[in-house]
Each structure stands twice: as structure tokens, then as C-alpha cells.
Amino acid sequence: MMNDQELASDEDTPCKDHPDAPHGFDRNASLSEDRYVCECEYWEPPQEKQMDQERMDDLLYEAGLTADGCWDQLDEYDRNAILRYGQLMVKEVINVQESMLRNGYSVWHLSDQIKKHFNIAP
DSSP states (O other), X not given: OOOHHHHHHHTTSOOOOOTTOOOSBOHHHHHHHTSOOBGGGGOOOOOOOOOOHHHHHHXXXXXXXXXXXXXXXXXXXXXXXXXXXXXXXXXXXXXXHHHHHHTTOOGGGHHHHHHHHTTOOO
């Protein structure tokens, strides 16, 4: 039986507020630790995968930014601005996709519609 001090310590372990965190009674952990343990307590959100450097270098090359050391000649501000521009373009693609899905486009047509939106030849 848990005493008041042990019950108070349970309140010090709040549930995780991540939207994907599982919540519920973790029977094995609760028995092992002699206290209520929520499933979320040992759960960790998946790590967001960052674009690898090799792919980033390929895209910079395709954009013409690595020819003859062009990228190296840019100052820190310009490099960050170009990378930020890339991030903003990705966000725009996501916004277009979400808008199209809300407006009834099927998943199968998203690629064509995104190309059309950004004036990219098929």
C-alpha cells in the first residue's frame, strides 16, 4: 500500500502533452515501481529526420550554387537566407497540399496539382 508521500511523488510525473503520446495504465511498470505509471511516461516522440548533407549538397549543385565554389563564396547571411527560402518553399508545398485535400482533391492528383501550382513542367 502506498503512503501519502509516495502518492505525492506520482503527481510529480505529469503526462506528456505530445499529441501522439499514448495514455493508459502501464500494468508492468506500475507493478515494478509500486505506483501508477502512464504509458506515456517512457514513450518518446519519433525523431524528425533531417535532410542528410549529401542530399542537401546535391540540391545546391542542381541549383547552381556549388559551381566553382559559389556556395563557399557566399557569406553566412546569404547561405542562411537560401536555406530559409528552401524551408519556406517546403511549407508552401505543405499548405497547398493541405488546401487541396480539404477541397476534395484525391491524394492521387496532388503531385500534378502541386506541379501546376508552382509552374513546374511534368
